Amino acid sequence: MSGRRFVIFLFSLAILAIFNAFSLWSIYLLFADGNFGLMVTMVILTLLIDIIALNPKGYPYRYMIPAMILLFILTLYPMYYTFRTAFTNYGTGHLFTRQQSIQKLLSDYFYIPENPEEFEFSIFIELDNYSPTDRFITLLKSKTDGEMYATLRPQVVSRDASGNITLATAKMLEIKSDSFVIGGVNYTLSRSPDDRILAILSDAGARYIYFYSPQDTSTRPNAPFYFSEIRGVWLRNAEFTDSEGNQIRLFPNSLYTTFATTERKYALRTETSFSAGRAIQETVVYNRQTGRTLIEESGFFYDIDANGNEFIVEGYISDVGFWNFVRMFQDPKIRDPFFQVFGWTFTWAGLSVLFSFVIGLALAITLNDRRLKGKKIYRTLLIIPWAVPAFISALVWRNGFFNETYGVLNRFIVQGLFGLEPIKWLNDAFWAKVSVLIVNTWLGFPYMMTVSLGALQSIPEEFYEASSIDGATRLQRFRMITFPLLMVTVAPLLVGSFAFNFNNFTGIYLVTQGGPAIPGASTPAGATDILISYTFKLAFEGRGQDFGFASAISIIIFIIVAGFSWINFKLSGSFEEVSR
Numbered sequence: 001m002s003g004r005r006f007v008i009f010l011f012s013l014a015i016l017a018i019f020n021a022f023s024l025w026s027i028y029l030l031f032a033d034g035n036f037g038l039m040v041t042m043v044i045l046t047l048l049i050d051i052i053a054l055n056p057k058g059y060p061y062r063y064m065i066p067a068m069i070l071l072f073i074l075t076l077y078p079m080y081y082t083f084r085t086a087f088t089n090y091g092t093g094h095l096f097t098r099q100q101s102i103q104k105l106l107s108d109y110f111y112i113p114e115n116p117e118e119f120e121f122s123i124f125i126e127l128d129n130y131s132p133t134d135r136f137i138t139l140l141k142s143k144t145d146g147e148m149y150a151t152l153r154p155q156v157v158s159r160d161a162s163g164n165i166t167l168a169t170a171k172m173l174e175i176k177s178d179s180f181v182i183g184g185v186n187y188t189l190s191r192s193p194d195d196r197i198l199a200i201l202s203d204a205g206a207r208y209i210y211f212y213s214p215q216d217t218s219t220r221p222n223a224p225f226y227f228s229e230i231r232g233v234w235l236r237n238a239e240f241t242d243s244e245g246n247q248i249r250l251f252p253n254s255l256y257t258t259f260a261t262t263e264r265k266y267a268l269r270t271e272t273s274f275s276a277g278r279a280i281q282e283t284v285v286y287n288r289q290t291g292r293t294l295i296e297e298s299g300f301f302y303d304i305d306a307n308g309n310e311f312i313v314e315g316y317i318s319d320v321g322f323w324n325f326v327r328m329f330q331d332p333k334i335r336d337p338f339f340q341v342f343g344w345t346f347t348w349a350g351l352s353v354l355f356s357f358v359i360g361l362a363l364a365i366t367l368n369d370r371r372l373k374g375k376k377i378y379r380t381l382l383i384i385p386w387a388v389p390a391f392i393s394a395l396v397w398r399n400g401f402f403n404e405t406y407g408v409l410n411r412f413i414v415q416g417l418f419g420l421e422p423i424k425w426l427n428d429a430f431w432a433k434v435s436v437l438i439v440n441t442w443l444g445f446p447y448m449m450t451v452s453l454g455a456l457q458s459i460p461e462e463f464y465e466a467s468s469i470d471g472a473t474r475l476q477r478f479r480m481i482t483f484p485l486l487m488v489t490v491a492p493l494l495v496g497s498f499a500f501n502f503n504n505f506t507g508i509y510l511v512t513q514g515g516p517a518i519p520g521a522s523t524p525a526g527a528t529d530i531l532i533s534y535t536f537k538l539a540f541e542g543r544g545q546d547f548g549f550a551s552a553i554s555i556i557i558f559i560i561v562a563g564f565s566w567i568n569f570k571l572s573g574s575f576e577e578v579s580r
Contacts, residue, residue: 016053020046034097037080045072079558086324086551089299092544093315101316102268102285105301107167109265109313110247111289116260118143118251120215123230124200124208132225134233137187137200137208140172140240140248140259148175150200152182154238165237172242214257231256265289266313324552337518337525338534338553345530348436348508349501353494355441360448361486365478367449368456386446394510397439402426402511429527432512436528440507444497455489456482492568499564503532503557523549531557 023046030039049065052058088094096104119140126135140149154168173180178189190199200208212219212226231250240248240259251260267288273280285294287303295302295310299318302310328338363382367375385393401408402425410422425435459482467477501507508514514526514533523546524537531553538550 012053016050019049037084038077041072041077041080045069082551082554085547086555087319087321088317088548089315089320089323090317090548090551091546093312094299094317094548096314096316098316098318101301101314105266105285105294105314106264106268110249110262111265112251112253112260113263116251116262117246118254119149119248119259120213121259122197122213122216123211123226125211125230126206126208132211132222132229134229135206135208136211136230136234138170138235138240139175139197139200143258149173149242150175150180150182150187151240153234154240165233168234168238170238170240172240172248174243263288266294320548324549327549328552331522333520333522337521337523340518340527341525341529341531341534344433344528345502348433348440348528348530349498349504351437352440352444352501352504352507353498355437356444356497357448357452357490357494359441359445360450361452363445363449364452364456365482367453382449383446385442386450390443390506391510393443394439394506397435397442398426398511402435426512427516429516432516432528436508436511439511440501440504443507444501447497451490451493452486455486458489459485495564495568499561499568502530502561502564504530505532505536508533509536 023042027039027042027046030036030042045068048068052061052065119142121141122139124137124139125132127133134153136153138151140151141147142149149172151170151172154170156165157167157169158165160166171182173182175189178191180187186203188201189197190201192198196210198210202208210219212222212230235250238249239262242248247262247264248259249262250256251258254260265288266285268283269286270281271284271293273282284296285301286292287294290304292304294313295304299315299320300312301314301316303313304310327334329335366372367378367382372378399407404410404422404424404427407425409425414420414423423431425431463481463485464477467481472480508528508530512526512528514524514529514537516527518525518527523534524541524543525534526537529537535550535553535557538546538553
């Protein structure tokens with residue numbers, strides 16, 4: 001091995017080692033996070049890349065490694081994840097795993113016991129250039145024995161999706177001889193001659209001045225800052241813990257003007273049951289206030305109120321088998337809108353291809369006529385709808401042409417020319433379908449015109465000359481020569497166009513957003529929704545998110561589009577070429 005090849009070998013080995021280190025680190029993090037699907041994907045991908053890189057016979061496949069990485073991460077794993085989600089109840093109310101939901105029950109729910117110990121409180125704030133900051137100390141005084149406690153600003157434990165604090169905790173330290181120690185730093189209370197606490201001074205040089213207390217009317221000018229920046233951000237979900245382990249929170253019964261001891265509402269316990277003469281132990285969640293065990297059913301934890309009625313406390317992700325597929329046919333409020341959407345999807349795709357092909361072919365035949373002058377100008381003008389981004393064209397049609405009040409069609413043609421009532425282009429089910437078909441035909445005919453023009457020019461002139469000698473009419477020549485030879489080239493493109501329009505989310509959503517809504521539907525289905533826009537609404541719109549049901553519909557879409565792709569391959573002769 002020459003020196004140059006040896007250096008290249010070492011460099012390749014170093015790159016492979018870095019990749020494996022990154023992969024192993026990612027696999028470990030995914031395993032720790034419980035994301036086993038993506039973890040297995042990374043393991044298989046890493047092994048394949050190592051085999052290709054280290055095996056001399058795998059040299060030709062090394063150039064496919066970048067594509068292989070994208071295939072696994074962006075195609076195969078999303079397919080697996082969609083398939084896995086389709087058999088779960090993942091969605092609104094079921095966004096967490098069972099373990100996460102139990103943890104939320106144990107940490108997020110509390111109740112006020114009978115005769116709780118209450119604490120009056122005062123806020124001391126550190127100033128920055130004479131302006132209040134969110135660095136503060138809370139001073140609490142027991143209404144029972146007058147003992148005083150202090151806490152620094154609580155530490156954030158958890159936040160919601162919007163970044164709001166859902167739990168912040170801090171330790172309560174008893175104040176003795178007007179001083180207390182937190183984190184090794186000594187804090188001292190500074191009092192006025194009449195024994196009022198004016199400030200809290202730390203040995204580190206920080207100074208916290210008396211700022212607000214609900215019991216002190218003189219601090220009311222500072223109330224807006226307290227409510228917005230202190231209570232609204234930090235104290236609303238703050239939980240202080242005393243030396244005995246009791247939890248103290250803002251007391252709702254006093255309109256949040258005091259703190260009070262609270263209790264965790266839910267806890268775990270082990271219950272023993274007997275089945276077939278055998279003792280079975282099970283860990284369950286129970287309500288500490290009532291002593292009742294929570295009912296766990298269909299991915300929900302149910303508690304029982306004072307009237308004996310069950311109510312949902314928390315939900316979690318659980319397997320539901322084929323329920324998401326069954327409910328498409330079982331529930332009339334889901335079944336009827338779904339089949340309307342399903343049927344319209346085929347109608348939309350078929351009519352879009354038909355209209356654009358008929359118009360495109362007619363224009364192509366016209367432009368292919370030798371007697372026509374200025375062909376280049378006509379071709380350039382007719383190609384404009386294809387050149388303009390579909391996103392822009394769809395919005396122009398929606399707002400400029402189909403607007404019921406000031407749209408061009410209603411204002412100048414329907415009302416101005418014919419004096420009729422304005423058409424509800426976007427709010428009537430029939431006219432909304434007409435609208436999206438008009439827009440999609442406008443966007444699609446230039447493509448059909450282009451491919452038809454190319455196919456027409458490939459037909460030998462000798463066929464037409466022979467048919468003229470035989471006395472064939474133009475219609476007969478088109479039916480017997482032009483159309484059959486045209487379809488040899490265009491048929492696969494028509495199938496491909498049908499498959500494209502089957503999932504043409506932009507053409508629907510930008511014009512009508514799938515509306516108008518179907519009356520009586522329990523899902524966010526609209527009259528012009530196709531399967532892909534319906535899936536989008538199920539996942540991200542409506543009264544809640546239903547990722548499981550949306551994934552089930554995605555599988556159906558995948559099967560249908562895969563069938564179209566297979567037909568397209570057959571029509572284009574790809575299978576025959578491969579078999580040779």
